[in-house]
Amino acid sequence: MVLIDTSSASVSTRRLTTAKAMVEGISQEMERDPSVFVLGEDVGAYGGIFSSTTGLLEKFGPHRVMDTPISETAFMGLATGAAVEGMRPIVELMFVDFFGVCMDQIYNHMAKIHYESGGNVKVPLVLMTAVGGGYSDGAQHSQCLWGIFAHMPGLKVVVPSNPYDAKGLMISAIRDDNPVVYMFHKGVMGLPWMAKNPRSLGPVPEKPYEVPIGKASVVRTGKDMTIVTLSLSVHHALDAADDLAQHGIDCEVIDLRSLVPLDREAVLESVSKTGRLLVVDEDYQSFGLSGELAAVVAETDPRLLKAPVSRLAIPDVPIPYSRTLEYAVLPTMERIVSAAKRVMA
């Protein structure tokens, strides 16, 4: 699919969509390292359903950019096997929701081989996958599910929210010697056919660079409350923080960027300062990220908190199709504002 045209300007001011930034990261690594290749469904001529591989086939040819049959178990396992033999596959799972048909290859093989081999075998690959809802794609095409991947020992998990991080995290993920699950929200890609946040277009340096895996980023500083979030919700949280500022509530917003490893220090440091924690998560609430972050604070020192931890996540229902229902469960800006006001009350 065609992306917004951003081809202009000099290095520092050059602006790309998240999708283009991702592709640039992949492309530069493919130029640098001949062992990197891309495989998945519709990653060739189509350029990825969410434009995660646009132009790669034209540039690198069908030998390095391969459309697969709809056989996720086979090609996910193939990526693992190729990685074991020293290649660096980037394998796309079109929607994260499809992990069900190939999870054994992911969690029993890709994730565990390094450990089971006593560190003798490495699995350096990137599993990239689209996540998230908000456009009425129903219960099987709208989930985030990062909590499930982060739960499995052996997988690193990164979740960029903007073009700069998308490129840097992609490069870090490709160079990492572990399997890295790279989860991109459809709503941050800057796709011309989907409602988008203005921040899905942003400055991206032309030269290759890394964004360290495991480092969160404070995207807004504030003193009253810490909002910890990731992916598309970062943008809703920033918009909410602008609104809350007008009501005298000064929010700090943390973009986790990585779930594994989790930057506990960044969260604790901020909560030590603000004394209040609101976790905003587009994944299901129970047994997931929001509970994990509450535990991080509780295990360290519950006295850091002036108010109970608050969570805004999908309230344990499948993502509904109808817009009225879907928007009742998504962490929208309005719901973040209300949740934040309750924390302060």
Next chain:
Amino acid sequence: MDNVTRLGLYKTMVLSRSFEEAILRDYHADKKPVWDIGAGLIPGEMHLSAGQEPVAAGVCAHLTANDAVTATHRPHHFAIAHGMDLKLLAAEIFGRETGVGKGRGGHMHLFDPSIHFSCSGIIAEGYPPALGQAFAFQRQGKDSVAVAVTGEGAVNQGAFHESLNLAALWKLPVVFVVEDNDWAISVSRDASTSVRSNAIRATSYGIRGTRIQDNSVEGVWDAAKTAIERARAGEGPSLIEVHTVRLWGHFEGDAQAYRNDLDTLIDPIPAYANQLESDGILTPELAKSIAEDAKARVDDAFEYAKSSPFPSAREVGKYVFA
């Protein structure tokens, strides 16, 4: 084949097409000026089945409401041919409380227990549940059958192969249907499957396999008749692959730049109308009245859907558990 049956097949196909033309109109109508997949009266992905009506019409002509169908992400033609109430179908697609899934499911997730109908947005995942429905029918002493549908892209999924083997092993009353429309999104059949015909694969699992090369509704009807009669008689599963055609995009909004076959496509509905006319069964007047009748039913269903209420946000948690 008698004239009533032939006209019946034609009417089913026309009704299905009429429904999807109406969807097409409303789906795109309010996504302007900037086309946004999540906007409008009908948001979300939309996979239409235009061109594939012969498969659904030919198979479902042999089914009753007591038989099961598990369809795909492209389910409308099977839902309609199997007799889903158009109002409930339309209302679901419009996300209304009166829809067949009360607005919770959407166009890829239609469940109608009154006709044992279901579908899935996950490739090939309708095959295993069809086995279970067939198993239940068998245990319950019924002569009902289960029809499981996939596209030609889905046949390289483990669920397809596991299901063929288990159905053959347990001699379940299942009819597997493969809609070969040459494309799985942008990936062609030849770029994804190592053998020319899935009938061969069926044979290798000990299942009767037939491939229909020409998208002919009567060819499908014939093959389905044999397969369904055999299943009802306890003679086990069959597989029917139909070389059909995807007239429109994979989903609405698909620019189809990858596609090189667009000017070779044959629309099976006018083709069948011509055949029926030259056989003296259909006249232009009758064709017109069939089209008008279909349109009236569709208009009615859409009217019902659009005037129905949206689900209440307060009830979002309803139906997670029984």
